[in-house]
Amino acid sequence: MSLELTARLPSRGFEADFGVADGETVAVLGPNGAGKSTLLGLISGLLRPGWGRGQLDGTVLFSAGQQQPDRWVPAHARGIGLMAQEPLLFPHLSVLANVAYGPRSRGASRAEADKTARHWLAELDASELAGRRPARLSGGQAQRVAVARALAAEPSLLLLDEPMSALDITAAPALRRLLRRVLEGRSAVLVTHEPLDALLLADRVVVMEGGRIVEQGPVREVFARPRSSFAAGMTGLNLVTGTATDTGLVDSDGVHWSGEAEAGLRPGDPAAAAFRPASVALFTDLPAGSPRNAVAATVTDLVPHGGLVSVRAGWLAAEVTPAAVSDLSLAPGERVHFVVKAAEVAIYRR
Amino acid sequence: MAHSAPPRSATKRTARRRLLAVLLGGVLLATTACSAGGQGPQQASGSGSPGSGELNVFAAASLNGVLTDLAAEFEDDHPGVTVRLNFAGSSDLATQILSGAPADVFASANPENMDKVTAPGLAAGDPVTFATNELQIVVPDGNPHGITSLADLADQRIKTVICAPQVPCGAATQKVSQEAGVEIPAVSEESSVTDVLGKVVSGEADAGLVYVTDVKNAQGQVEGIDFAEAGAAVNDYPIARLAESTNPDAAEAFVALVTGPDGRKALADYGFGTP
Amino acid sequence: MDTTTAAPDTVTTVPDATTAVRAPVPYWIYPLAAAGAIFVLLPLAGMAARVNWQEFPQLVTSEASLAALGLSLRTATASTALCIVLGIPMALVLARSSFPGQQVLRSLVLLPLVLPPVVGGLALLYTFGRRGLLGGTFEAFGLEIAFSTTAVVLAQTFVALPFLVLSLEGALRTAGTRYEAAAATLGAGPSRVLRTVTLPLVLPGLVSGAVLSFARCLGEFGATLTFAGSLQGVTRTLPLEIYLQRETDADAAVALSLVLVVVAVVVVTLVHRRSGLPLAAGIR
Numbered sequence: 001m002s003l004e005l006t007a008r009l010p011s012r013g014f015e016a017d018f019g020v021a022d023g024e025t026v027a028v029l030g031p032n033g034a035g036k037s038t039l040l041g042l043i044s045g046l047l048r049p050g051w052g053r054g055q056l057d058g059t060v061l062f063s064a065g066q067q068q069p070d071r072w073v074p075a076h077a078r079g080i081g082l083m084a085q086e087p088l089l090f091p092h093l094s095v096l097a098n099v100a101y102g103p104r105s106r107g108a109s110r111a112e113a114d115k116t117a118r119h120w121l122a123e124l125d126a127s128e129l130a131g132r133r134p135a136r137l138s139g140g141q142a143q144r145v146a147v148a149r150a151l152a153a154e155p156s157l158l159l160l161d162e163p164m165s166a167l168d169i170t171a172a173p174a175l176r177r178l179l180r181r182v183l184e185g186r187s188a189v190l191v192t193h194e195p196l197d198a199l200l201l202a203d204r205v206v207v208m209e210g211g212r213i214v215e216q217g218p219v220r221e222v223f224a225r226p227r228s229s230f231a232a233g234m235t236g237l238n239l240v241t242g243t244a245t246d247t248g249l250v251d252s253d254g255v256h257w258s259g260e261a262e263a264g265l266r267p268g269d270p271a272a273a274a275f276r277p278a279s280v281a282l283f284t285d286l287p288a289g290s291p292r293n294a295v296a297a298t299v300t301d302l303v304p305h306g307g308l309v310s311v312r313a314g315w316l317a318a319e320v321t322p323a324a325v326s327d328l329s330l331a332p333g334e335r336v337h338f339v340v341k342a343a344e345v346a347i348y349r350r
Numbered sequence: 351m352a353h354s355a356p357p358r359s360a361t362k363r364t365a366r367r368r369l370l371a372v373l374l375g376g377v378l379l380a381t382t383a384c385s386a387g388g389q390g391p392q393q394a395s396g397s398g399s400p401g402s403g404e405l406n407v408f409a410a411a412s413l414n415g416v417l418t419d420l421a422a423e424f425e426d427d428h429p430g431v432t433v434r435l436n437f438a439g440s441s442d443l444a445t446q447i448l449s450g451a452p453a454d455v456f457a458s459a460n461p462e463n464m465d466k467v468t469a470p471g472l473a474a475g476d477p478v479t480f481a482t483n484e485l486q487i488v489v490p491d492g493n494p495h496g497i498t499s500l501a502d503l504a505d506q507r508i509k510t511v512i513c514a515p516q517v518p519c520g521a522a523t524q525k526v527s528q529e530a531g532v533e534i535p536a537v538s539e540e541s542s543v544t545d546v547l548g549k550v551v552s553g554e555a556d557a558g559l560v561y562v563t564d565v566k567n568a569q570g571q572v573e574g575i576d577f578a579e580a581g582a583a584v585n586d587y588p589i590a591r592l593a594e595s596t597n598p599d600a601a602e603a604f605v606a607l608v609t610g611p612d613g614r615k616a617l618a619d620y621g622f623g624t625p
Numbered sequence: 626m627d628t629t630t631a632a633p634d635t636v637t638t639v640p641d642a643t644t645a646v647r648a649p650v651p652y653w654i655y656p657l658a659a660a661g662a663i664f665v666l667l668p669l670a671g672m673a674a675r676v677n678w679q680e681f682p683q684l685v686t687s688e689a690s691l692a693a694l695g696l697s698l699r700t701a702t703a704s705t706a707l708c709i710v711l712g713i714p715m716a717l718v719l720a721r722s723s724f725p726g727q728q729v730l731r732s733l734v735l736l737p738l739v740l741p742p743v744v745g746g747l748a749l750l751y752t753f754g755r756r757g758l759l760g761g762t763f764e765a766f767g768l769e770i771a772f773s774t775t776a777v778v779l780a781q782t783f784v785a786l787p788f789l790v791l792s793l794e795g796a797l798r799t800a801g802t803r804y805e806a807a808a809a810t811l812g813a814g815p816s817r818v819l820r821t822v823t824l825p826l827v828l829p830g831l832v833s834g835a836v837l838s839f840a841r842c843l844g845e846f847g848a849t850l851t852f853a854g855s856l857q858g859v860t861r862t863l864p865l866e867i868y869l870q871r872e873t874d875a876d877a878a879v880a881l882s883l884v885l886v887v888v889a890v891v892v893v894t895l896v897h898r899r900s901g902l903p904l905a906a907g908i909r
Binding site: 044045046074075076077079080081082084086088090091092093101102105106149150153155159 | 803804806807808809810811812813814815817818821822825826828
């Protein structure tokens with residue numbers, strides 16, 4: 001399923017061209033008020049633009065202010081699923097009935113719908129929740145059920161609006177793993193604040209600012225060479241690609257990175273290692289015998305970032321205090337060791 | 351002021367008390383004022399002439415028009431007397447008088463409610479019947495169904511509205527229909543004559559049974575049709591001065607006016623019969 | 626001065642972690658609140674004191690009383706059903722759409738709340754009466770509204786409808802549209818969303834609105850008297866029966882009034898219990 005959309009919504013200062021290729025997951029990043037939710041609203045049919053055109057696999061979703069007469073397909077007839085920030089499970093229905101809601105809406109019999117619902121609950125490791133009321137679910141459980149509900153409706157395109165934002169940090173990784181599994185090969189749009197989500201779940205990244213798309217491209221390209229200030233500030237994530245080993249991965253330069261590997265990752269798999277600039281420590285002399293990842297590099301840039309200083313050396317970035325910068329007499333051209341603990345490095349299948 | 355010349359300090363005190371009484375409200379005013387003056391009711395009204403003060407007349411609602419006219423005439427004849435008319439259903443008025451409402455004259459639409467007042471001795475002397483009223487068939491203007499007698503009302507197709515038997519006009523209705531041997535299949539039994547008349551005026555009902563005086567009041571909108579059996583339920587209107595009256599002379603004079611030639615003429619103009 | 630010694634009393638003590646601190650109510654509020662409560666309760670007590678308890682059973686079970694009570698319950702039920710059928714769409718339109726003149730329409734819809742019932746009765750008379758705007762139309766269809774139980778139901782619905790619309794519109798606004806949007810993205814069309822999501826979510830509001838409407842229908846007097854008339858078993862509801870009994874048999878009127886009060890109390894209590902439905906807590 002592929003989506004093409006172009007729309008203007010002057011009241012929200014929104015103007016964008018957007019597309020999703022068949023089987024592609026697109027991550028939409030951007031600060032609050034950037035127009036990410038507006039974009040999802042336009043795609044799902046909850047918002048109607050004054051001007052624009054949207055098309056899903058050749059079927060017009062909406063058309064306004066174009067040469068041909070205006071057209072409008074309402075949300076329920078688009079076959080596009082939307083998972084909002086909050087799970088929004090219907091409080092008066094059981095978990096099973098919530099998940100069966102989509103199939104029932106498409107005219108399935110109760111038995112068929114329940115079967116589909118049980119299938120998706122099992123897919124999302126939530127079978128045991130079937131009989132419960134939403135009020136008796138934890139945040140993570142509710143979000144899993146919401147994913148099952150969205151998928152049970154068999155949408156040709158799935159929209160996810162910061163699905164992890166309402167979860168505490170302990171529940172997020174589990175949901176992330178589940179999403180990774182179910183989004184595989186699916187056309188989806190994922191709005192997120194979290195670069196790691198984009199990295200792990202998306203094929204392509206779109207960065208929005210002020211209602212416009214300011215940057216887009218393959219995830220790793222955008223992350224490695226952010227052009228927009230937002231992408232630079234937000235991502236800055238250190239990213240290494242290579243091949244998985246027993247304890248981490250080996251990159252194309254033959255450097256071994258130790259880290260926490262994703263479950264199911266086997267040696268030899270294509271893998272990526274990611275870590276935050278804030279977890280990188282800098283040393284002029286390498287401390288001996290430490291079980292850490294260390295890379296020597298020449299400083300290329302010093303950029304103030306918040307109260308900290310972002311120290312760049314090519315693709316590598318570290319965030320340190322101004323005091324550390326002066327202690328280490330850091331300046332472009334200086335050679336330093338970038339050191340990061342294995343526990344801070346996440347290693348995932350590419 | 352109603353009071354003739356009490357000592358200066360007493361006047362002041364009285365004035366202050368009266369102010370307080372005004373603040374306390376109408377019912378209190380009446381009682382406080384007379385006790386504050388320290389004078390009996392006879393003295394309060396001066397030396398036997400009905401020339402001053404207020405006269406509270408409690409009268410049946412059906413007397414509204416005629417008594418309003420007569421009260422104006424009375425005030426013209428007795429400058430200084432203000433007549434206050436309180437119109438309501440006779441049973442409501444009787445209840446009010448029994449609960450101590452300050453009334454000087456009571457004019458009831460039937461002897462039963464007057465009896466409620468005379469029984470505990472609240473009336474001064476015997477009540478006098480000053481007017482009578484009879485039922486009449488009331489139909490919309492032009493009498494579209496051509497009704498001529500009470501028997502016509504027995505027709506199911508004629509929507510007739512009558513008073514409920516619990517209220518005086520309903521009791522009268524029962525009497526006349528018994529007299530005529532007619533069963534009226536009423537579509538509604540209202541609790542007041544006004545409601546019966548209203549239904550005919552608005553065209554909801556084809557016919558109704560109300561008093562002659564009511565038909566007269568709604569002239570132009572409805573027509574009254576006399577029927578033979580009306581005489582079976584002649585309604586007597588008694589009037590009486592009340593024993594507790596604070597203005598007995600004026601009350602006496604007012605009763606005299608209503609029962610006298612001017613009163614009879616006015617009553618007749620409004621459709622009442624006179625005894 | 627007293628104020629210094631009294632001061633510590635006014636300091637709210639810090640409750641344990643699980644108790645929320647309520648905003649303090651000024652002390653002078655309490656006597657006024659008590660006065661208000663007494664003002665409402667005293668007349669009821671006064672009425673109860675006048676009840677002739679020996680004859681109470683006979684008074685309230687007389688043929689006329691039972692006919693009036695039965696008619697009141699039947700018509701109030703029918704009117705409430707009509708209020709639901711007409712009120713749900715009205716509340717939905719008012720809460721979920723916007724169009725020019727919406728504010729004006731809302732005020733007009735709520736008009737029966739502030740109109741004296743007699744005025745409502747007259748308005749109905751000149752609309753549905755035999756000589757009213759629509760009277761001829763109804764008569765052409767063989768429908769006679771004048772002096773029929775239908776007229777009672779119309780009068781009650783007219784005065785009670787705003788209660789349902791008001792309380793349902795509030796519930797709809799509180800519930801918001803997020804669940805409805807979620808249902809739409811799952812493929813549910815507007816009718817299915819209304820049936821399976823919107824109405825279940827606002828059920829507490831709908832129930833309390835319906836109960837209030839029912840209570841209002843039970844108490845309807847003025848419009849019924851003006852518009853429908855008064856005939857035992859057909860149009861004479863309990864309030865009309867009370868009004869009529871008052872003419873001759875004060876004891877019966879008081880006894881019936883008490884019955885009406887009891888029914889009203891039961892109904893109001895029901896609303897208060899209902900407003901705490903667990904479902905309501907689920908809608909944030």
